[in-house]
Amino acid sequence: MRKALDGLYAGALAGACLAMVTIASLVFLQVLGRMADRIGVWLGVGRFGFAVPSLAEFGGFLFVAAAFLALPYTLRSAGHVRVTLILRFLPSGADRLLTALVLVFAIGLMCFAAWFVGWQTVASHARGSVSYGLIPIPLWLPQAVMTLGIVIFVVALVDELVATLRGETAAFRKAELEREQAEGYR
16 A cells, blocks of 8 residues: 555656656747747848747646645655644654644645536536637646646645554654654754
């Protein structure tokens, strides 16, 4: 099970990385098009007019995909901002209890977000909603990726909660403790 969950988180992270690489590639193509236009004007040939249509929308949708798909991996590697100052002074039992409470709250919040965004995705699909750019993009596509990222994040939160309730140290707490030790706080 551990291998499957780690594979799920790594797959989501790979999707996030692919989205970022796609953004960079599209922007690079747009820059090359502008450079070709400038060179064409300097040489007296004129503009070639190459442009990536709806680049801002594609970039925005891909950025949303990257942000939401990266959530689970970021959690497990302690990349999310957390205030751990109080945890340093608590005994391990209180630390574990507080971590479990925060995870339960986060699971509830993210389940609500998954339900709401999922509902919005279904509604966008049913209405046939599309973006306003030159290339009409069905809005349910980026919303579905958003929903997927949130659902995988819920799975990661439940994974961390189960580990905490078993008496193990959650992966993000291990990463935080290692970081604190490396920085000389422990």
